[in-house]
Amino acid sequence: MKILLNNQTLTKTLGPFSDIGFVPTMGGIHKGHISLINRSIKSNKKTIVSIFVNPKQFNNLKDFKSYPSGIKSDLSILKRIKKLDYVYIPKFKDIYQNNKKSNIKIEKKYKILCAKFRKGHFEGVLDVMNRLTKLIKPKNIFMGEKDFQQFFLVKNFIEKKFNTNVIGCKTIRNRNKLVLSSRNFLLTKKELNEVEKISKEFLKLKKKIKNIRKINNFLQISKKKIEDFFNIKIEYLENINIKNLSKSNKYKGSRIFLAYFFKDIRLIDNF
Numbered sequence: 001m002k003i004l005l006n007n008q009t010l011t012k013t014l015g016p017f018s019d020i021g022f023v024p025t026m027g028g029i030h031k032g033h034i035s036l037i038n039r040s041i042k043s044n045k046k047t048i049v050s051i052f053v054n055p056k057q058f059n060n061l062k063d064f065k066s067y068p069s070g071i072k073s074d075l076s077i078l079k080r081i082k083k084l085d086y087v088y089i090p091k092f093k094d095i096y097q098n099n100k101k102s103n104i105k106i107e108k109k110y111k112i113l114c115a116k117f118r119k120g121h122f123e124g125v126l127d128v129m130n131r132l133t134k135l136i137k138p139k140n141i142f143m144g145e146k147d148f149q150q151f152f153l154v155k156n157f158i159e160k161k162f163n164t165n166v167i168g169c170k171t172i173r174n175r176n177k178l179v180l181s182s183r184n185f186l187l188t189k190k191e192l193n194e195v196e197k198i199s200k201e202f203l204k205l206k207k208k209i210k211n212i213r214k215i216n217n218f219l220q221i222s223k224k225k226i227e228d229f230f231n232i233k234i235e236y237l238e239n240i241n242i243k244n245l246s247k248s249n250k251y252k253g254s255r256i257f258l259a260y261f262f263k264d265i266r267l268i269d270n271f
């Protein structure tokens with residue numbers, strides 16, 4: 001595994017290759033990331049992982065400052081993946097040297113869920129994905145369905161503009177079905193147990209809505225109950241059609257999307 005620390009080395013190293021699989025991350029490497037990397041290794045001659053905590057996608061400075069980062073432990077985990085070729089760890093100036101203000105906009109119909117509650121977040125994500133794709137020129141980008149709205153918007157944006165496929169990969173959970181996330185590193189063991197209990201309550205909803213007609217009404221009532229029971233703030237809890245991201249009362253073709261705050265840590269999931 002070769003570590004690439006700037007754009008010059010990146011361009012020189014990747015130059016001869018066209019069959020490149022790319023896994024963008026913000027570090028805090030866990031088994032969710034590793035599943036994307038293994039998927040890329042299976043489908044591409046070369047695989048590159050990036051670690052870059054992109055300040056432009058944080059709508060909250062405190063969230064950015066407290067984002068779990070540990071480059072040493074990330075590298076020691078990544079080194080164990082025998083067939084991983086490259087890790088790219090750019091500095092801010094490598095990505096934003098051409099700091100032309102981006103005019104990337106999110107269509108109004110997609111300004112729901114995280115786009116509604118984290119103003120400017122996806123504009124920041126699309127901007128950095130645009131820059132990374134220009135630099136790396138991957139054949140395939142692998143992204144997690146855990147962040148489904150992100151995957152959906154990046155796929156729409158990148159596949160229109162570049163000769164690159166954006167491939168969605170299934171969500172990895174721990175043995176108690178809690179979705180793996182770098183933000184889980186911010187939780188103590190006790191807090192993690194509590195979050196697992198909350199997550200179980202959310203997951204139960206999937207069965208409950210199976211035979212309900214007004215799914216979103218039911219979810220609104222459940223939202224209030226779960227908030228009161230666990231003393232948490234839920235930002236959204238909605239049943240969404242995964243083809244067009246519109247609100248839906250149909251079970252088929254939809255997923256429940258949710259975001260909530262446990263203490264001041266924002267967690268998301270969809271299933």
Ligand code: AMP
Nearest residue numbers: 025026027032143144146147171172180
């Ligand atoms: P992040 O480092 O959180 O920005 O995530 C980098 C990539 O890993 C994104 O495409 C995420 O959707 C994906 N990812 C994060 N957590 C998981 C998970 N539990 N299962 C699958 N993919 C994940």
